Structures are given as C-alpha cells and as structure tokens.
Amino acid sequence: MTRSQVKRLLGNPAQSITDRDYMSLYTSTSGRGFRLWRRRGRSEAWLYVGTPRTGWATWIHFSRGRVDKVTAAPLSTDPPEGSSEGTG
Secondary structure (H helix, E strand, O other): OEHHHHHHHHOOOOEEEEHHHHHHHHOOOOOOOOOOOOOOOOEEEEEEEOOOOOOEEEEEEEEOOEEEEEEEEEOOOOOOOOOEEEOO
C-alpha cells in the first residue's frame, strides 16, 4: 500500500516520525554497532491510536513510499514487544 492509500483507509496519523526516530524510541543502538543505512526521508513510521481497537496503537512503517511493516500493540509506556506484525 502507498501512503495515500493508508490515509484514505485510516485518515491522518496521530504522529509521523522517521524510522530512525522510531528506532531510537524502542532500542538502544549505542554500543551495538547498529546503524540505519536508509537515506533520510525515504523511510518513516505513522502512529494510529485506537487502531485496531480502543486501547491499542498501530505503527505503520513505510519504505520508499510503500508499507514495509505494521506493528500493533496495547498502549503502554513499554516498547511494542510481542506485537503482531505483517506486511502490506
């Protein structure tokens, strides 16, 4: 799916961040030698709160303008470990 198809289906996201910013929220990359090699602006993640149901949040990850991964988890302050993932 493209960004415009997701917007038609779900509306505007509650938040939009780059994948680099998303990864910094949920992983500690220092000391692991881990780097995101994607060019700036080519990947991002959109947050939808209350999707697929109340009390849940869904992150939709885009790479090169298309859905790359979908992660859904109950709302909490913890990272979305044990979340369901799929591709689009």
